[in-house]
Amino acid sequence: MDLLIDLIQLTVYGVVLGSILALGAIGVSMIFGILRFAHFAHGDLMTIGAYVGLSFIAVTDAPIWWALPAGMTGAALTALVVDQAVYKHIRRTQPVILLISSFGMALVLRSIVQIIWGPSVQSYPTGIQRPWWIWEISIVPNHVWIMLATVVIVTALHLFLTRTRIGKAMRAMSDNMDLALVTGIPAERVIMITWLIGGALAAGAGVLLGMDSRLTPTMGWNILLPVFAAAILGGIGRPYGAIAGGLVIGMAMEISTLFLEPSYKPAVAFVIMVAVLIVRPQGIFKGAL
């Protein structure tokens, strides 16, 4: 019976972590769909978003939830600047050069965070939260907010991709680049919007991760591997798969703490990812962007 309670409790934590991973993985997946490379600086975009949100509420004294839109704006602009200043110039060469560049960019962004905000651990002023008890399962209010915020963000993204012209153009480019280009889709504009959205989603994940635990300059890098695992599990290039992938990876990571040291959580995500790569490299979920 105790085991069952533990299992349910860990599943709750897993869904929370999974929501955060999903937001990151959608961005990785979209960028891969359009630009055909794995964006290694995505974790550090999350970090930037979390810290921008922190500064915004510290300066304006706004309620803590304002960290989300502020961080999303900050990271979206950062992603756009990085693309225009660097990635744009090497896009025409092979995608693997972009991969190297983004790996370097990850370290550049992280050192900028360290220079501006310092290396120490910081946290959002959430105060002490009294958990709600349902039967013997405890639920922290923050966790409910994190899940709700994810649902809102994902719904907004879904509406954007299916209802707006530019969203449809984005799906077209991800489906078939050549066909999309001959039909006159403004490629450059679609790429810019992809970066804005990818950056905003990454920041969403970063702010929520910061609320769930604390802010450190390496918080994004440390979660990058599980984010990639989620994107690959969902079939890279497929944002809707990334949501499912995030939830599966998040739950697997939390439930693994029943029999493994918690510090091995990223390794659990990695092992699942390798298994998927060997058995089903196309991912386990169907459905294109």
Next chain:
Amino acid sequence: MELAGIAAYLVSFFTFVGIYAILVLGLNMQWGFSGQFNIGVAGFFAVGAYTSAILTTPESPWHVGGYGMPFLVGIVGAVIASALLGLLIGWVTARLRTDYLAIATIGIAETLRLIIANERWLTNGVRGMSNIERPYADFFNALGLSSAMGSLIVVCAFLVMVYFLVERARQSPWGRVQRAIRENEPAAEASGKNIGRFRLQAFVVGSAIMGLGGALYAHYFGFLSPEAFLPLYGTFLVWVMLIAGGSGNNKGALLGTVIIWAIWSGSEFLMSTALPDALSGQSGPLRVLLIGVLLQVILIKRPEGLLPEKAPKTVPFGKQK
């Protein structure tokens, strides 16, 4: 700084250059020759270093080992261990595209670092392993040389060996097949080459070279902790060195190592003197920023590196017999 200080600094500088050069040559074998994207260099580096340390250190209550084996046994063990790791990873990832290989290799490196940090019985965790002896310290002392100088000589000897090995491999038919696969996989396959086997060979040889670098690092530095195998030191610097020098070109790899290490260690010196005290804590991130921006500039302005790859001279016909 007096003369002895400068001499000691130069010895340490060139020892690190030598160790990094071996890592860069190993990466050049994987990326430069055969186009396999490994950003888990730190993992192979760590496996080599820890294998040699466990084999050669005297008994310690803090971790396994106590075999007290000679230096060369440690080196051979490190090369075998990292080659086996390379074989396993290469075999698993053989059919994967570049992006997946990149993610898989960095995953392995980070997982290894987690294991090193958490399995206290094996590696003494974050407290690290000490008492790793410098190679042939007694012998060099008898010659009147310091143990640091001795390490430099040993590292240089191994570097020369590795350099001739990879340069010969590059000019050989084997190296030509590697480049053919890198440039045009279907064409190489159509000429009857077993692509999977050739790529795996390059990956394993590259991994073994990186393991050798790790073992030499362990014996020079004398102390190992998971910190040294963060992606920044173990992987990122090695990549920047290769890209700056010119991937595919072994001479370029050496040149890139010297230049980037000079910038990296020189910037430490510069920032410790130039920065005001209030900012001294920021010198680490500033140096990373410098190298990171440098990489972006190279990728945009000169992606082929300082010494671009050249078609190798073929071995003259007469010499083959």
